Amino acid sequence: MMTGKGANDKVSGGEGSSVRVAQTTAPPLKRPTAGVPSPAVDPWLVRSFGSDYLQADVFDPRPVIDRFGASLLANHFDLEEETVDGERVVTIQHESQAVLPTLPRPRIAEQVIASRLELVRGIGPVTDKRLKAQGVGSIVDLAPSWRRTQSSKAHVTRRPRESVIVADPRRAGLVRFADDAAEVLSVIEERDFGRIIGLLTGRMAGRGHVLSALVVALAGIENVVFFDLETLGLANSVIFLAGIGRFHGKHFTVTQRMALGAAGERAVLESSLEALAGADVVVTYNGRIADMHWLVGRCFYNDLIPPGDVAHVDLVYGTRRRFVKDEAVLSDAKLTTVQIQLLGEERPDLDVPSWYIPRLFTIASTHGMEGLMVPVIEHNCSDIEALVSLVEVLCGEAVNYP
Template sequence: MVYESENNPEKLKQKLLETYQDKSLEDLEYGEEIDTKCGSCYRFTTHEKLEIKTLDEKRVNECLLSDLKLIKGIGASTERKLKSSGFTSLDDLTEHPVYKDRACEFLEKMETDDVCAISEWISTKYSPSHPLNLLLSSLSGAENMLFMDIETLGLKDVPLILIGVAEGNQDGLTINQYLLRNLKEEKAAIEGFLSHQDSDNVYVTFNGRSFDVPFIKSRMRFHHMKTGINTQHLDLLHFSRRQWNDQLPNCRLQTLEEHFFGVKRCDDVPSSKVPDFYLTYRETGNIGPLVPIIEHNREDVVTLARILSLLHQTGDF
């Protein structure tokens, strides 16, 4: 169903209120009330057929092993000298009198497939948005990706509204969205979201390193929740800027979505209006204003998977 353009959010909201005036959450597809150890909230579960493309493990290992700068004390100039002397890979450095110990240490981490430890090693030499970290995500496998996006009542020190998390599998994505029917359900929604993570997961977000993850951690502190959030994290905003900043007017999520995948959200609620739409739902009990928030969040997590696949296909590795 197409409503008014996002350029007319008030008209969109009124149309939604009229359309859903006699509806309840139970009338929406794929939703159900769930219980967590922190109480109940509402969850929507949907599926998206999508091939999440990653890089071949052999290719990833070749790129890692050829970067001598991963070893402490080796910069670009030293790397050139070493390679001209026959030390072309980290395997070769195991025979070097100065760098052999560190090279062996790194190779041991690669042999055990400890993606978290390798990522931490890379981050001591490079920024989190360095292509090697994008490469490394392929070793985790699509089944360990958690594509995550949140909707909130504001930018800081306010509750969440909705948490969306998509898990990769052989058929594409399974998307779970945890909705607060009222603000008392925030702790339950966070608990539902956290139930999807384990020690092998990699969070994939768009500006999540600066916003989504710190926001969730702040709300967990507010509720005195002890569970930690995984440190493995790919923030696709930074990788996208590195890859496409000179090709596009900006690297916003929906700009990438429209330019690369031909997706145009005709009835989307603007992010700045999400709090207003949610509060209208709370004030009126009418679920209409919730509908585009839920769809907006779902589209965001699906687009994250598409962007990651595209980065793996077009990245300069």
């Protein structure tokens, strides 16, 4: 997270804040854990979040404490509770208002992906341009011998014969692409989502990330989980909350498992692993260097088998590419910015910035104020819901992406 250049959600905060944090010289290993922190300079935050924090607004937790400090989680949510190694772990299910996104039909998604000649090894921007000029419009045109298997439900069909100008690829010197083109088509046909994402992001870099959202359309929305973790810090720290969103028919459910102490982490991880194992694709925002990476690290720490090679669509790269780099629609690619400026959504009332969540958790557990987790739970749920809307937007962009 610290390596990300500005645009990510885990360190949020608006531009142009008036209060900046000065350099501090706090002694090592001692951070204030007791008492409500001052909203001004908190050295612990500077150490945890480094220069990102210096650019962030200073957050005043007192309204949150005033409103939720004396409250119980059960006052706000329907929850199931269990005790793991002496510490409480709660499970909350939200029937979300998120609506079923309108996604391209799998056949269209497939054709859009197959139209990207650069997915074939050896085709770069120059060759791509030349081939397009020769009338090669799809990878299918490069693999004359490729036929989809009978059992396949894939829709990568050859286009009408007359549109294939290159009747004899051998003569046009295209034969060298035929094998790899057939390979790419097989990967798409076999619905090998992980490899499709790998091809898109590996061979097309930033632009491939925009297209990778189409994998959600390919997989079918019911086979996708939307995933977001909350942790105690940025570097291999305890994961205390896992939020998992999933469509059942038209209904979107967000299931959150939250530990109220470190001992419950294992239960949170197990829920995550179970959810990932039951899905074809996982969607995150900045999860490549954060959520999924952390999950692997914490599985090692807790002696759990890490998730297998689950196909992972990380929306942050496509968003940054499309809406910050290609067209400056957004000022940055933080999820909060995306929600407000792109999706026109509102953040929850009394939203807690991501960078403050570990601190709030510490205050909550030190002072027994479980109610402080209410805005954290809502924040996590809101993030997950935003992923659903964002997938729809990115798929729309991908279909017409130049």
